Each structure stands twice: as C-alpha cells, then as structure tokens.
Amino acid sequence: MTTVIDGKQVAASVIDAVKTASQALKDQTGVKTGLAVVIVGDDPASHAYVSAKSRMAKECGFTSVQHTLPEETTQEELAALVQTLNRDDNLHGILVQLPLPKHLNSEPIIQSILPEKDVDGLHVVNAGRLATGDLDGGLVSCTPAGAMVFVKRTHGADLSGLNAVVIGRSNLFGKPMAQLLLAANATVTIAHSRTKDLAAVCRNADILVAAVGRPEMVKAGWVKPGATVIDVGINRIAAPERGEGKSRLVGDVAFDECAEVAAVITPVPGGVGPMTIAMLMANTVIAAYRKAGKTAPKF
Ligand code: GUN
Numbered sequence: 001m002t003t004v005i006d007g008k009q010v011a012a013s014v015i016d017a018v019k020t021a022s023q024a025l026k027d028q029t030g031v032k033t034g035l036a037v038v039i040v041g042d043d044p045a046s047h048a049y050v051s052a053k054s055r056m057a058k059e060c061g062f063t064s065v066q067h068t069l070p071e072e073t074t075q076e077e078l079a080a081l082v083q084t085l086n087r088d089d090n091l092h093g094i095l096v097q098l099p100l101p102k103h104l105n106s107e108p109i110i111q112s113i114l115p116e117k118d119v120d121g122l123h124v125v126n127a128g129r130l131a132t133g134d135l136d137g138g139l140v141s142c143t144p145a146g147a148m149v150f151v152k153r154t155h156g157a158d159l160s161g162l163n164a165v166v167i168g169r170s171n172l173f174g175k176p177m178a179q180l181l182l183a184a185n186a187t188v189t190i191a192h193s194r195t196k197d198l199a200a201v202c203r204n205a206d207i208l209v210a211a212v213g214r215p216e217m218v219k220a221g222w223v224k225p226g227a228t229v230i231d232v233g234i235n236r237i238a239a240p241e242r243g244e245g246k247s248r249l250v251g252d253v254a255f256d257e258c259a260e261v262a263a264v265i266t267p268v269p270g271g272v273g274p275m276t277i278a279m280l281m282a283n284t285v286i287a288a289y290r291k292a293g294k295t296a297p298k299f
Contacts, residue, residue, distance in 0.1 A: 002262055002263060002264070002265060003154075003263065003264045003265070004259065004266075004267055005264060005266045005267075005271060006270065007150075007267075007270050007271040007272060007273060007274045007275055008274045010149060010150065010153065010274075010275065011146075011275050011277070012278075014149065014275070014278040014279065014281075014282055014299050015056070015059070015060065017297065017299060018060050018278070018281045018282055018285050018299070019060050019061060021285045021289070021297045022060055022061045023061060025288055025289060025292060026061070028294070029292045029294070031288060031291075031292050032061070032062070033060070033061070033062045033092055033093075033284055033285050033288040034062055034063035034064075034065065034090045034091040034092050034284075034288070035053075035054075035062050035063070035065070035091065035092070035093040035095070035119070035284045036065040036066075036085045036093065036094050037053050037054050037057075037064075037065070037067070037095045038066075038067045038069065038078070038081060038082075038085075038094070038095065038096045038097065039066070039067070039068050039069070039097045040069045040070075040071070040073050040078060040096075040097075040101055040104065041069075041073075041100070042071055043099075046097050046099075049097065050066065050097050052277060053095065053277055053280060054066045056277050056278075056281055057281065057284070060281050060284075060285070062281075062284060062285075063091070067081060067085075071101055075103075075104055075105060075108075075109075078096075078100075079108070079112060082094065082096070082109060082112050085113075085117070086112075086114045086117065089291075091117065092117060092287040092288040093117055093119035093280075093283060093287050094113050094114075094118070094119065095119055095120050095280065096109055096113070096120075110122045110123065111124060115139075116139075116291065117287060119139055119142075119280055119283040119284050119287060120139075120283075121138070121139045121140045121141035121142065121145070121176065121283065122141065122171075122172070125138065126139050126141075127171070130176055130179045130180070130183075133179075133182075133183050135180075136296075139286065139287065140176060140180065140279075140283070141172060141176045142275075142277075142279040142280045142283065143172070143173055143232060143272060143276045143279070144173055144176040144177040144180055145180070145275075145282070145283070145299075146272055146275025146276055146278065147209060147230050147232060147272050147275070148177070148180045148181075148184075149279075150228075150230055150266060150271075150272070150275070151184070151207060151228065151230065152184070154228050154264050155207070155228065158184065158185055159181065159184040159207070160185040160186075161187075162186050162187065162206040162207060163186070163187050163189070163204050163205050163206050164178075164181040164186040164187065164205060164206065164207040164208075165189045165190075165191055165201055165202050165207070165208050166178045166181070166188065166189070166190050166211070167191045167192070167198070167202065167208075167209065167210045167218070167252070168190075168210070168211035168212045168232075169190050169192045170211065173232060174190060174192070174211055175190070177209055177211070177232075181207065181209075186207065189201060189204075189205075192212075198222070199219070199221060199222045202218065202222040202223070202224075203222060203223070204224065205223075205227055206224065206226075206227055207227065207230070208222075208223060208224075208229045208230070209230045210229070210231050210232060210233060210251070210253050211232035211233060212233060213233055213235065213252065214233070214235070214252055215235035215237050215250045215252070216235075216250055216251070216252070216253065216254040216255075217233075217252050217254075218231075218253040218254060219254050219258070220257035220258050220260060220261050222258075223261040223262050224261075225261055226262070226263045227261070227262050227263065227264075228262065228263065228264040228265075229253055229258055229262040229264070229265040229266070230266050230271075230272065231251035231252055231255070231265070231267070231271055231272065232272050233250075233252030233253070233268065234249055234251065234268060234269070234273065235249065235250050235251065235252070236248070236249055237249075237250055249268055249269050250268060251267075251268030253265070253268075255267060282299040285297070286299075
C-alpha cells in the first residue's frame with residue numbers, strides 16, 4: 001500500500017507546536033513573537049500568499065505586521081523600510097515577498113535583512129551556516145525545511161545508507177534541500193537539466209525530491225520501487241475536461257503512475273505547499289527564542 005502524505009495534516013501539527021512554543025515564550029519571558037511581511041506591487045497571487053502568511057502569524061499568537069507598498073516604490077524606500085524593521089525589537093522575523101516588481105533589485109534587499117531575522121533563510125549567512133552543517137545556528141529556507149519534515153517522519157532523523165536524489169539546483173530549494181539531506185547522512189545527488197540519463201539517476205533514489213517546474217516530468221519508470229517521492233513542483237496546466245478555459249494544479253511528478261511504484265508520495269496540491277507557511281511560523285518562533293536567549297524548539 002502506498003502512503004500518500006497529507007501535507008495539511010502535518011502542517012497543522014507543526015502549527016500546533018508553534019502555538020505552544022510561542023505561548024511558552026510569552027509566559028516565561030513576556031516576549032510576544034513578531035513577524036513583518038512586506039509586499040510590493042499588485043500581483044494577485046503574491047497578495048494571496050502574503051495574506052495567508054499574515055493571517056497564520058496572528059493565529060499563532062504573533063504580532064503580525066504587513067507592509068503593502070505600491071508598485072512604484074523605489075529601491076531606496078524599500079531598503080529604508082527593511083532598516084526600520086531590522087531595528088524594531090518587537091519583530092523577530094522579516095519576509096519580503098518575491099518576486100519584487102522588475103525595477104527593483106531583490107538581492108541587496110534580501111541581504112540587508114539581519115540574518116537572525118531572515119525567516120526565509122535566503123541571507124548568505126544562513127545559506128553558509130546550512131552549507132557548513134550548522135543547523136542550529138541559522139535559519140533554513142521554509143520549503144526545504146518543510147520537505148525535510150516529511151522525510152524525517154518517514155525515515156527518522158538518520159538517513160545513513162539511503163540514496164537521495166534532488167532534481168533541481170536552485171538557491172531557493174534544490175541546494176538547501178541537498179544540504180539538509182546530507183546533514184542527515186544521506187548520500188546525495190543533485191540532478192538538473194544537464195544531467196545525463198536523468199531517469200537512471202532517479203531510479204537509484206530511495207528518496208526522490210523533484211523541484212524543476214515541469215508538469216508531471218517524473219514518470220513511474222524513474223521511481224525505484226518502495227521509494228519516498230517528494231514533489232515540490234506547482235504547475236498550472238489546462239484542464240479542458242473541467243470545462244472551457246479551466247485549469248488545474250499538478251506537480252513535477254506524474255502522481256497516479258508514480259504512486260503505484262513508490263511506498264510514500266506527496267500529492268500536489270496538499271503536499272509540500274501547506275508546509276511552507278508552517279515552517280515560516282516555525283522559523284519566526286525560533287528567531288524569537290534565540291533573541292530572548294532561550295534554547296529554540298525544533299520542528
Ligand atoms: N514567493 C514565493 N515563495 C516565496 C517564499 O518562500 N518566500 C518569499 N519571500 N517569497 C516567495
């Protein structure tokens with residue numbers, strides 16, 4: 001029997017743990033965890049994500065601050081806002097929603113966030129801590145951290161002897177995912193668009209993680225029987241069977257056929273997606289514990 005991971009359920013359990021942790025911090029120190037979310041421009045999808053993040057922060061008992069800036073905001077204005085948020089002791093996490101409008105340069109903005117408030121895990125200091133195996137000192141990017149919760153709940157904390165293949169080499173996901181798997185003792189391969197015989201590389205994986213942005217690219221013949229398959233892709237494709245002009249979301253994995261070969265698999269939607277917000281909340285409460293000089297909880 002294949003196990004289909006219920007990402008909503010796992011995310012809810014992480015959120016429960018975050019609520020408990022934030023309440024305990026408040027009881028012990030009087031500190032209320034705070035998250036600032038910044039969005040620039042009018043992209044509807046980004047607004048939907050940001051609203052969900054702000055709402056969830058409130059639900060976790062955090063101070064939740066949202067800055068909604070107009071499309072024509074300048075680089076200097078955005079940089080000044082980040083400096084203000086950096087200096088605010090009531091805010092433990094800062095997230096600048098990406099992508100920014102085209103006239104803005106996101107990299108200097110992200111790198112100007114204090115590393116200890118960089119709950120997105122995108123600052124080079126946090127990327128560097130992860131790369132050196134310092135998982136307790138920095139903050140880990142939310143989507144790989146969420147995917148790793150699934151891996152650990154399936155295989156335990158020690159992946160010794162297991163082969164893991166990550167398809168995709170982005171800074172946002174592929175590289176940090178590979179680092180997390182490596183830190184857990186997996187034997188890790190990062191595959192990408194230039195990899196020769198990708199199917200054969202993937203068939204070697206006990207843990208296969210797909211993050212390429214190509215709808216249903218991973219086929220049943222790529223999956224080792226009994227493998228764990230984590231699908232990080234979110235692709236909108238036409239669905240004429242649902243009516244004219246309709247679409248639906250699919251992952252990077254051809255779910256139905258791969259589910260027949262895998263032992264454990266994540267669906268899209270309802271897999272890794274819900275974990276991203278949950279891990280953002282986890283990172284924020286971790287940052288608040290550290291600021292208060294307390295040992296941070298693990299999620
Ligand atoms: N846009 C889409 N996903 C993310 C994310 O995880 N963090 C930020 N900052 N922007 C995003």
